[in-house]
Amino acid sequence: MSASISRLSNLQALEAESIEIFREVASAFERPVMMYSVGKDSSVLLHLARKAFYPSRIPFPLLHVDTTWKFREMIAFRDRTAVEYDLDLIVHTNADGVRDKINPFDHGAAYTDIMKTAALRQALTSGQYDAAIGGARRDEEKSRAKERIFSHRNAQHAWDPKNQRPELWHTFNTRLNPGESMRVFPLSNWTELDIWTYIYAENIPIVPLYFAAKRPVVERSGTLIMVDDERFVFEKGEKPKDKVVRFRTLGCYPLTGAIQSDAATLPEIIMEMQASRTSEREGRLIDSDQSGSMEKKKQEGYF
Secondary structure, three states: OHHHHHOHHHHHHHHHHHHHHHHHHHHHOOOEEEEOOOOHHHHHHHHHHHHHHOOOOOOOOEEEEOOOOEOHHHHHHHHHHHHHOOOOEEEEOOHHHHHOOOOOOOOHHHHHHHHHHHHHHHHHHHHOOOEEEOOOOOOOOOOHHHOOOEEEEOOOOOOOOOOOOOOEOOEOOOOOOOOOEEEEOOOOOOOHHHHHHHHHHHOOOOOHHHOOEEEEEEEEOOEEEEOOOOOOOOOOOOOOEEEEEEOOOOOEHHHEEEEEOOOOOHHHHHHHHHHOOOOHHHHEHHHHOOOOHHHHHHHOOOO
């Protein structure tokens, strides 16, 4: 396919940079962990981590913050992948949120604060991790564009976007004071199209939800929400309709918008991305639940 061939040298440079970052983390930190959200970026991140340390196992655990509202196909894919690659996978859920029955239908922004941000802080503190590797990219969203590759967090896991360390010529400052930690983003310089082209070139497995298929959805304020299980709370007059949709990004199913698309193969997705002029996170409702939402969440400890 012409699209993948023309971008191959670019992909090789991005791959080399990411592998260098993984090895820097392994050498500079005592207790690193890799976030595993099960999305396409996590799949690329895992592939790169395995390459970075091959033939040895990945020398740190993977952490999945499970809100209990992820798509069922994501959880099945996560568990298959952990077995197939013999991963040291840690799954953490905020037990306080489960006890209080916090859910995305009734609790709005508090759901993300409790089941994602607080849960992540709990897991990182419990594991005493000094570096958390994530799959965020600068092109995803404007606050993520401000992040350095090695992004400092204080002892409360908070980020200060106005007080970041310079990264000149790939010289990374990995020093920390007691209690502080680092978020590390090996995919910072990748674009969504780079991710898809790399998945195609390397034949990386991904969750089937990324491919177009007929699925039951309801439309709310222009967003198509998939009805993934019996817990879905319908509004008055709502009934699910089968539409051919796929997802550009994956998260908690009631908060993740699908797009109408016929792209059922990787080449078709790549062609679709080349023509797209909208952000992949346009369908993520948590990004727009208040002004400056994502940056505020990141300052409080969200990934």
